[in-house]
Amino acid sequence: MKRLTIAVLILVLLVAANLYTHSLLDKTGTDMLQRVEELEQLTQSTHTADLEKACQRLLQQWVTTEQTWSRFLRSDRLEAITIQTARLPSLAHHGQTAEVAAGLCEIRILLQEVLAFESPSFSDVFS
Amino acid sequence: MLILSVRTLVLYLVIVGGLRLMGKRQLGELQPSELVVTILISNLATLPIEETSVPLLGGVGPILLLVCFEVVISWISLKSRRARRLISGQPVTVVQHGKIVEDRLRDLRFSLDDLMEELRQNGIFDIRDVEFAVVETNGKLSVYQRYGARPITPDMLGMECPKNECPPPTMVISDGELLKGSLAACGLQPKWLEKQLHRHGLTVEEVFLMVCDRNAAYFLLPKEKTGKKAVDKK
Numbered sequence: 495m496k497r498l499t500i501a502v503l504i505l506v507l508l509v510a511a512n513l514y515t516h517s518l519l520d521k522t523g524t525d526m527l528q529r530v531e532e533l534e535q536l537t538q539s540t541h542t543a544d545l546e547k548a549c550q551r552l553l554q555q556w557v558t559t560e561q562t563w564s565r566f567l568r569s570d571r572l573e574a575i576t577i578q579t580a581r582l583p584s585l586a587h588h589g590q591t592a593e594v595a596a597g598l599c600e601i602r603i604l605l606q607e608v609l610a611f612e613s614p615s616f617s618d619v620f621s
Numbered sequence: 622m623l624i625l626s627v628r629t630l631v632l633y634l635v636i637v638g639g640l641r642l643m644g645k646r647q648l649g650e651l652q653p654s655e656l657v658v659t660i661l662i663s664n665l666a667t668l669p670i671e672e673t674s675v676p677l678l679g680g681v682g683p684i685l686l687l688v689c690f691e692v693v694i695s696w697i698s699l700k701s702r703r704a705r706r707l708i709s710g711q712p713v714t715v716v717q718h719g720k721i722v723e724d725r726l727r728d729l730r731f732s733l734d735d736l737m738e739e740l741r742q743n744g745i746f747d748i749r750d751v752e753f754a755v756v757e758t759n760g761k762l763s764v765y766q767r768y769g770a771r772p773i774t775p776d777m778l779g780m781e782c783p784k785n786e787c788p789p790p791t792m793v794i795s796d797g798e799l800l801k802g803s804l805a806a807c808g809l810q811p812k813w814l815e816k817q818l819h820r821h822g823l824t825v826e827e828v829f830l831m832v833c834d835r836n837a838a839y840f841l842l843p844k845e846k847t848g849k850k851a852v853d854k855k
Binding site for chain 1: 673674675676678679682685688689690692693696768792841
């Protein structure tokens with residue numbers, strides 16, 4: 495009975511941890527996507543200094559998010575986003591707005607893929 | 622390299638803890654569900670060790686989940702005979718009243734060679750000596766021999782249990798260390814032990830092995846460096 499109690503306690507803890515990580519992933523992922531969308535709108539304007547600062551902020555936000563995500567997600571899946579995010583401030587600094595826009599588009603798709611893969615849907619279980 | 626060592630250590634501790642939680646059965650004969658869990662655990666544990674891109678929680682989480690699931694399933698099968706049959710199957714009699722049941726052997730994909738091998742492992746070399754043979758849920762064969770082939774027991778000879786019959790001897794000193802619990806289990810006092818050791822000119826630290834029973838009969842093996850001989854007191 496003691497073993498069963500411990501096992502049930504661990505199971506409850508695991509379920510709680512899964513729910514927590516899922517909500518954390520959802521929250522931080524949505525924040526990141528929101529920031530990317532804001533940046534995509536900024537690429538329409540011609541203020542490259544503002545765009546560069548915004549790209550820097552995105553990079554900082556991603557560094558924090560990656561630290562959290564890498565505790566429960568495969569880090570090789572996050573590396574592609576890191577590489578793309580790290581390029582953006584430099585591209586914005588040199589006024590390559592189109593490259594920034596393309597990079598943001600890629601980051602958005604990668605983020606959406608990670609979030610979609612981690613959500614427990616029937617197709618994800620068997621994919 | 623350091624991170625790999627730490628991850629390996631953490632996983633080792635988790636698996637040892639998990640196996641302890643599953644209980645001693647896991648270390649002996651495995652039921653089908655236990656075998657599955659054991660194989661899965663060993664595979665899951667290697668992933669975070671081999672690949673640092675896999676988070677440690679990615680290995681620890683599923684291992685703990687499997688262990689807990691196995692404990693819950695074991696509990697359910699302990700409580701319900703139906704569940705037990707569903708999870709572990711049921712024993713199958715392959716030799717009944719001295720006759721081999723061919724259909725059952727075929728169902729189990731148990732060849733005659735397998736049967737003979739299992740019988741030999743049970744110390745039986747002649748199939749005619751078998752009255753009943755049952756393939757247990759863990760795949761082992763249990764054999765009930767025919768009357769004429771069974772080993773003679775004191776009951777068969779109508780012998781009575783001797784009055785000084787007692788449980789088997791237990792180890793009271795192991796490599797110079799006194800096991801107080803075992804001494805108490807033999808109903809003996811530390812003073813008695815001191816007296817016996819003193820008689821042979823030994824201290825606890827100088828004894829390699831000492832086993833003792835409730836009748837205070839003991840076997841004492843001093844360490845080699847003492848140069849003293851073993852004592853067998855009936």
